[in-house]
Amino acid sequence: MIEAEATFDRTFPFAPHFTDVAGFRMHYVDEGPGDGEPILCLHGEPTWGYLFRNLIPVLSRTHRVVVPDHMGFGKSETPQGRSYWLQDHIDNLERFVLALDLGNITLVMHDFGGPVGMGLAARQPQRIRRIISANGPTPFGQADLVERLTANAQVSPWFQWIARAHAGGVLTGVLGQLGFNILSTLKLNGFENNAIVTDAWLSAYGAPFSEPAECLGAIGWAEGFALGIHRFEQPSPAAIEIIRDKPALAIWGEADRTLQAGHFLPLFSELFPRAPIERLKGVGHYCFEDAPDTLADLIGNFICRS
Template identity: 75%
Template sequence: MIQSGETFSGTFPFAPHFTEARGFRMHYVDEGPRDGEVVLCLHGEPTWGYLFRHLITSLSATHRVVVPDHMGFGKSETPADRSYWLQDHIDNIEAFVLALDLTGITLVMHDFGGPTGMGLAARHPDRIRRIISVNGPTSFGQADAVDRLVANASVSPWFQWILKAEGEGILESVLGQLGYNILSTLKLNGFENNEIITDSFIHAYAAPFARPADCLAAIGWAKGFATQAHRFETPNAVAVSTIRGKPAMALWGDADRTLHAEHFLPLFSELFPAAPIHLLPGAGHYSFEDSPEAINRLISQFLRET
């Protein structure tokens, strides 16, 4: 776990906040006016709130930007006696939102932040104001969601590696050293802008995984896919009807090698047939790193227009 006051050479200058709503110390950023519209940013594997640092700066003058680190990621605690499946992360985010009593939420979701955020939306649709998917699957009861995940895995180097490593019994040992191989893991998943690689950048993403005991969440997310332990939240008819009526937008790095647009954008379009989709040219899976200016502009415009 990273020290609470660590700023990584000033690149993450936001005050740390913590809650123990789910029985572990969960870190979050809470920037902007208290009475501003809430923008809740949910990260995925193996990142943390650092991924949203440019968006926080861009929006916090006018919006309340809340960015939690999932259990076992970033500055949050990694308890040894917990499981790290998708349903656990949904439970944690639900407790977090209720503890802070967040309403009128604009969800900004990346990677497994997508199914986590959609799980929250299934349980509390009336707390959601807008949906923004950025290279994050919007699984929401679609019958073919699992089929699309399987089809994507056949062409994704990251998911192919997970299945191979699990089959060979080395998944835990390799990801247990994530602090040392973080750059190769990020590159396998895919970002394209190598100019952003600095000592501070590498330290920020490696620091949460200093020891094998710190890597349980990263291992859990990968192992949950390999063993089919993750469970998508199933919305009821009221939740589906409510969420379908919300303003929504998808942004997708078109060079994403981990979550291919052809497999996952149809999930979004099925749920939000009239919603805009913006492909980000040359941006990889970590599109917040590759195209921060374009993402900031598109999200700011979307917030103004809706």
């Protein structure tokens, strides 16, 4: 767990907030007007709220921007003796949202933040105002979800590595040293903007994983796929009707090597057939790192229009 006040050479200058409502010390950023409409930004693997550092100042001018770190990531605690499956992260997020009594939420989701956020939407559809997916799956009861996940895993270097590492008994050992191999892990998943790689940047992404006991979140997400333990939330017919009428936007970096657009954008289009999709050439899986200004403009303009 990173020190609460760490700013990484002032690249993450946001006041830390903490809650134990989910049974562990959960960190979150809470910027902008307290009575503003909330924007809830959800990171994935193996990142944390730092991913949204360029988005927060832009959106917090007019909105309340809330950015939690999932259990085992960022400045949040990595409790021992707990499981780190998808359903656990959904449980944690729901408790967090209810404790803060967030409503009219704009979801901004990246990577596994997509399944976590859509899990929240399935359970609390009346609290959602907009859906924004950026290189993240939007599973919401689609019949072909498993087939799409399987097809993607066959061509994704990250998921191919998970399968080999698990079969060879080295997955936990390798990811247990994530603080040392964070750069290779991020590059395997796909980011293209090498100019952003500074000592502060590397420290920000490596610091949460300083020892094996701090790597349970990252291990759990990968291991859950290898073992088939993650459970995607199944929305009720009523929840589907509520969510499919929400304004929605998909942003997809086409150089993503982890999540193939051909496998995952149809999940979005099936749920939101009239919603816009912005496809960005030369932008990788970590689109908020590769094209932060473009992402901020697209998201800010969409929120203003909808």
